[in-house]
Amino acid sequence: MLQAVSEWLWWERLWLPAKVSWADLDDREGRVYAKASQLYAVLPYAVCLLLVRFLFERSVASPLADVWGVKDRIRHHVEQNAILENYFCKRAHVPSQADVRSLCKKTSWPEHKVEVWFRRRRNQERPGLRKRFCEASWRCVFYFFAFVGGVLALHDKPWLYNIKEVWAGFPKQSLLPSQYWYYFLEMGFYLSLLLSLTFDVKRKDFKEQVIHHIATLTLLAFSWISNYIRVGTIVMALHDSADILLEGAKVLNYARWRQTANAMFVVFTLLFTLTRLVLFPLWVIHCTCVYPLERFAPFFGYYFFNAMLMVLLVLHLYWAVLIYKMLYKCVFTKLQGDDRSDEEEDDSDSPKETSYTCRHVNGVGVRGRASGH
Structure with missing residues (x-):
């Protein structure tokens, strides 16, 4: 049966x-x-990258956070209450107003005290600012070196300048050493992201991120086996270019270099639009859908590869909506916050109006590859 x-x-x-x-x-x-x-070598690569990340965050990112004064916010103590803790763990982190009133009766606490308890309890579940700073620093550094590696691997290749050359002689295209290292570092990186999802900062688009990482690894593995390597390297380099700016903007934002971070976010938005919404569908997907038919009849791999590229395009469109919303808030309003970030709430005892500062880049994690990325 196995045979x-x-x-x-x-x-x-x-x-x-x-x-x-x-x-x-x-x-x-x-x-x-x-x-x-x-x-099979992807798993050792992923483990090695996790180790490198651990060393980087401890020896580089954490000292850099000290230099830039990135500190975790002091959180208020949560008073022990079994009734509220049971509700928080088993039902919801944000109770409805009706449930707040019901909990008030059970605990004999006033509404304001119950609301403050839930805000403080939610803050306990959120990662600190230094953790987010270290994670963004690691991703920024990796994407930078990955992009540089992609440029070195592609700059002298004819298919970068004439994309029809991607299919010249396909699938009998010899593997180059630069392609091997580029592919396995990228695949190892995305597998490491999947392995670290449980202890990384959890965003509101967690499910989309999981779908994205799985689609990326599936597409990379399939393109490796079917020898779609030339187009795979183009897509990886195309995506890495914008991700450097996104993670860099997060790092600067956490360090309170707000104006520089906002400017970088604007440039990121422009580059994201160009690479993910223009070049990716009109240059890459057009290349993978149209040009192969000039050389061979469609087969399962042709349909599957293009279907995975379309999955990435849909994720690009989803993230584009979030990005444009955040850009609008940054440029035209004083509201700051990210539609998918999980910022700490004001948990002081005295009620006050919530104030926002432009932190629109804190929670954006946008990748898309044929590379997801």
């Missing part, structure tokens, strides 16, 4: 165009091809 499943899984028509077999992709005459068996 039958294996034969179906590696059926050549799922992965390769007609009249092309796995035997055609055996290494010979100095030509080296990507192998599915090499994907």
Whole structure:
């Protein structure tokens, strides 16, 4: 039974165009091809990147936070109350007004005291500012070096300047060392993000992030096996360019360099629009949908690869709505906050109006790859 499943899984028509077999992709005459068996190395890469991240956050990001005065907010103590704790853990973190009144009767507390308790309890669940600063610093540094690596891997390749060259000789395209390292560092990074989801800062678009990371890894793995590597490297470099600015804007915002962070966020929005909403669909997806048909008949891999690219495009559109909302608030109003961030609430005992400062970049995590990213 396992043999039958294996034969179906590696059926050549799922992965390769007609009249092309796995035997055609055996290494010979100095030509080296990507192998599915090499994907097992992604897990060690992910573990190594987690270790590098841990060392970076402790030895670089944390001291930098000290230099820039990034400190966690002092949080008020939450008074012990079994009734409220049970409601918080088992029902909801934000009680309705009717539930607040019901809890007041059960605890003999006034409404204001119950509301303050829930605000303080929610703040306890939120990650501190230094944690967010360290995470953003790590991602910013990784995306910077990944983008530089992508530029070095692509700058002298003809398919960067004439995208039709992506399909020249496909799928019999020899694997280059630069492509190997670029792919496995990116795949290791996204697997490390999946492995660290449980202890990373949790955003409101948590589910979308999970979908995105899984789609990215699936697309990367599939493109590796089917030798869609040339277009994969283009998409990775295309996405890395904007992500540097996003994470950099977060870092500066946490360090209270608000005007610089806002300016960087505006530039990020422009670059995001250009790369994710213009070049990605009109240049990359057009290339993967139209040009292959000039060389071979459609097969399962053709449809699957383009379907995964469309999933990323849908996620781009979703995040674009959030980004444009935040940009509007930053430019045209004094309201600051991120539609998907989880900022600490005012939990003082005395009621006061909530004030906002422009923190629109705190919670945006936007990737999209064929690379998700």
